[in-house]
Amino acid sequence: MALACRRFEDAEALYAAVARAVVARARDAVRRRGRFDLALAGGATPLPLYRRLAESPLRERVDWTRVHLWFGDERCVPPHHPRSNYRQVREALLDRLPRPSARVHRIRGEYAAPAAAADYARRLTAELGPAPRLDLVLLGVGEDGHTASLFPDRPSLDERASPALADAPPTVPEPRVSLSLLTINAARAVWVLAVGATKAEIVARVFAGDATLPAARLVPVNGELIWWLDAAAASRLP
Numbered sequence: 268m269a270l271a272c273r274r275f276e277d278a279e280a281l282y283a284a285v286a287r288a289v290v291a292r293a294r295d296a297v298r299r300r301g302r303f304d305l306a307l308a309g310g311a312t313p314l315p316l317y318r319r320l321a322e323s324p325l326r327e328r329v330d331w332t333r334v335h336l337w338f339g340d341e342r343c344v345p346p347h348h349p350r351s352n353y354r355q356v357r358e359a360l361l362d363r364l365p366r367p368s369a370r371v372h373r374i375r376g377e378y379a380a381p382a383a384a385a386d387y388a389r390r391l392t393a394e395l396g397p398a399p400r401l402d403l404v405l406l407g408v409g410e411d412g413h414t415a416s417l418f419p420d421r422p423s424l425d426e427r428a429s430p431a432l433a434d435a436p437p438t439v440p441e442p443r444v445s446l447s448l449l450t451i452n453a454a455r456a457v458w459v460l461a462v463g464a465t466k467a468e469i470v471a472r473v474f475a476g477d478a479t480l481p482a483a484r485l486v487p488v489n490g491e492l493i494w495w496l497d498a499a500a501a502s503r504l505p
């Protein structure tokens with residue numbers, strides 16, 4: 268499977284490049300369509316990217332009032348909980364953006380997962396129509412090959428009725444809400460960030476086309492897929 272990837276000598280170079288690329292996408296979407304719908308990844312990998320977007324000069328290059336920030340997934344915990352993806356994004360990005368700022372569509376992790384997923388799906392379709400098409404979905408990848416909160420061997424992988432779903436995999440401490448694979452693959456662009464040696468094995472398996480891995484099922488229907496890798500995460504690739 269020929270997957271498009273951009274490799275960088277180190278994480279610093281990767282974050283500098285992907286931050287500039289996100290800003291370029293945002294400016295292009297606002298110019299063309301008057302808005303930029305961006306789904307943010309959870310986990311630790313994207314946090315240095317979010318901090319860069321909130322710093323000058325990049326922060327001033329985006330009209331944040333035209334940006335809609337969505338989430339690829341959320342843990343079902345309250346928004347101030349240490350494991351909340353929203354809390355991480357708020358601290359790394361949202362609290363540092365100029366006012367007025369982006370519209371933030373938080374997944375209500377304080378709700379029970381099914382109710383949170385239904386609420387999120389309702390907002391996605393209200394904002395973007397019955398088949399939501401995001402401009403850019405940022406994702407990470409877990410060492411088990413999960414992405415967003417789409418985990419291996421879970422029926423949620425085949426969700427086609429709703430843009431958002433709830434799942435409670437036994438491998439994670441709390442129930443989850445996630446964009447469905449269908450909605451992720453409907454995006455104009457899907458960018459996966461993988462940094463560090465711990466991701467080398469799973470990146471190699473994805474690039475070898477191991478279809479049992481949710482991250483290997485990221486195949487935008489009519490959009491761009493790019494894997495952003497530092498040398499450590501790419502070290503097992505041919």
Ligand code: 6PG
Pocket residue numbers: 308309310311312313339340341342352406407408409413414415416
């Ligand atoms: C989450 C994330 C998840 C994450 C991977 C990688 O809520 O945990 O959305 O999909 O991207 O688990 O996490 P790290 O970036 O922390 O390695």
